[in-house]
Amino acid sequence: MATLSNMASAEMTEAGTMVLNMGPQHPSTHGVLRLLLEIDGERVVRMVPDIGYLHTGIEKTCEAKFYQQVVPMTDRIDYLCPMTNNLCYVLAIEKLLQLEIPERAQWIRVMLNELTRIASHLVWLGTHALDMGAMSVFLYCFREREDILRIFENVSGQRMMTSYFRIGGLALEPPLDFFDKVRKFAAIFPERIDEYENLLTSNRIWVERTKGVAKLTAEDCISLGVTGPPLRASGVDWDLRRDMPYSGYEKFKFKVPTSTEGDVYARYMLRVAELRESIGMVKQALEGLPSGPIKTEDAPKVVLPDREKMKTQMEALIYHFKIVTEGFAVPAGEVYQAVESPRGEMGYYAVSDGTAKPYRVHMRSPSYANLQALEKMCVGRLLADVVAAIGSIDIVLGEIDR
Amino acid sequence: MSNTAGRIEPAITDIEQLKDHPAMARLLSWKRDAITEAKFDRDELTITIDRAFIRDACNILKPEFNFLSDVTSVDWLPSEPRFQVTYHLLSHKLKERVRLRVMLPGGQPTVESIISVWPAANFFEREIHDLMGIRFIGHPNMTRILMPDDWEGHPLRKDYPVEGYR
Incomplete structure (x- = not known):
């Protein structure tokens, strides 16, 4: 700064x-x-x-917290996709602990992650179009985003800062009407995507403003560390969900849209295609959702016990007291866990020294690396294209500055 | 008894046993002396490279591990060497990652920049310089990136208080 x-x-x-x-x-x-x-x-x-105007020193703060206390801070890194960050962090710590997560928890995690991707892409689409003068798209997108935020509130009690995932599973079993709400949303959403496309895809002004603008080649993307939709729009067929699956993504069927144009319009088309794939995955998660526990049961020293057990079992109460007051020790080691966030490769690097607080947590944020490509996109182009370029890499400053 | 239920396999640290890993094989056929340590723990391979060879090692690995995911650092105060710089490389072809690390002394920590191999390292190295105070030799713009230009100290160092200096 x-x-x-x-x-x-x-x-x-x-x-x-x-x-x-x-x-x-x-x-x-x-x-x-x-x-x-x-x-x-x-x-x-x-x-x-x-950059640096939003720097809050989250990486430093993590070192002073217990492992479970870091989860709420991960929401605040990227406020448009809290669940993705929650997931990435808990996966990293679960890898350090080598914990197995029950299938039901994994499926609900995937379902919520895809809803998060949709919510994040909707904010991107709305604001990106708004930047270029198409006001109405914004209103349409935020209508559906509101539905998703209501679903999040229903499941976690919070609209945006959800902190719903826990090391070892989920915080609580979702409420009874949760799945109906998701089902209802999944039923109407595909039509809504058509509505956005009607407004933009063949809109002359939109096409003129985006086609051929802010081009990146595949080589540029790889050398500059670009990930996510801009990488795929430049012709590199790479998606961590498919290529290095985590949290049970290998059980889902989905296509990874790619394009070779590498311009703003290609990134727009690609994200719209991702919206369709994501809602498809939400439907698959609803249909195939296994039953069973929502948190690991063989790790009583890591996972908080159920309320019921605390009232009847002495050990449960002791474990609860110990986890809350002194945390849990994580065996020494280092891991790097990456997930495909709506913006690209979100990676958490966690180092443990064997105590109850992380020795070091580093977040590899996709926007941070993608921002490096902005100069390449804009040099030689008009000033007005800068706005289109920034919008097309879907930048989130909270994540860049951390 | 450990505090967790997870069953953690012991780490493999014998270079002989790890020589079949593509990254390891490449480095071994190039220069055995550049590797000071190797560790396979929790399904992840970490190779410690002699600080003099990091840029060359990246160049050797680049044809296969084509993508630089991340560069970051750890402060191991009070042990010596104090600083660790960590590089996460990714291979799109093999769908595999490898972690390289370099250990640096506490006084005047410097290491060669890998910008010439991957321009992506630019911001990552600036961030490490800003927050951890490690200098990257050959970086074209070694200035602060997140903290204000006139800030004193490097916040991610372990001897820097979490609340800052008041």
Whole structure:
């Protein structure tokens, strides 16, 4: 993060270009991203992203918390996909502990993760279209997003900061009407995707603004660490859910949409296709949901006991007291767990020294790496395309600054 | 008795037993001396590389492990060498990961930048420089990235209080 003293000035440089300051308070930067742009007329010559305005030191804070206390902080990293971050963190710690998770918990995790992906893509689609002047799409997208947030509230008690996953399973069995609500949503949603597509896919203005804009080649993506939809839109067929499955994704049938265009329009089409795949997976999870426990039962020192057991069993009460007051020790070691977040590869690197608090937690956030490609996308293009480029990598600043 | 129910297999640290792993095989056929340690734990391979060879080792692995996922660091205060820089490489072809790590001394920790191998390392290395105070030699823009430019100290170091200096 740079200090305010080197804010850009409106004076012309020797080369006849102008240095322009965009952000940090700019609606199309989706948070507090500051860009220093050197422009020649309306063409971008150079771009320097300046980040750090949302840095809250989450990685440092994690080191002072018990393992189970870190879960609520993972929500706040990427506030558009809390469940994905919850999942990635608990998977990393479960890998450290080598815990087996019951199937039912895994399936519910997948179902909620795909709903999260839909909610996140809806915010992306709404704001991205809004940036480019299509106001109504935003209203349509937020209508369905609201439905998903209601589902989240129903299952976890919170609309956005869900913290519903626990190390060893889920917090609680979902309420009885939860599955009906998801089923109802899954039934109407495919039509709603058609509605968004009607507004945009063949809309002349939208096509003009997005086709051929902010192109990236497959080589650029790989060398710059780009993951997620921008990578797939550039022709690299790579999705962690299919290629390195976690949490039971190998049991689901889904296609991984790809494209070779590598422009903003390709990323739009790809995410819309992902919406359809995700809702398909939600339906599969509803149909095939196994019955059984929602948390591991053979790890009493890690997983909180049921309320009922605490009233009847002495040991359960003791374990509960110990987990809450002194946490649980995790055997020393280091793991890296990655999941396919709506934005790309979300990775958690956790190091344990054998105590009840993580020695080090590092989050590899997809937006952080994807932001590096922004200069490549924008140089030589018009200033107005910068807005399209930022929108197309679906940037979340909370995740970049952590 | 350990505090967990998970049954953890003991880690394999014998280089001989690990030589069939694609990353290991590549490095061994290039330079055995560059590897100071190897460990296979919880299904993940960690190779410790001599700090002088990290960039070359990345170059050797790149044809197979084509994607740099992450670069990060750990502070092992008070042990010496104090700092660890961790690289996570991913192979799209083999669908496999490998973790490289370099150990650095506590005073003046420096290591060669791998920007020439993967430009993706740019922000990751700047972040480590900012939060952990490790210098990357050959990095074109070794400045702070998350903290303000005039910040003192490196917050992720273990001797930096969680609440900050008040």
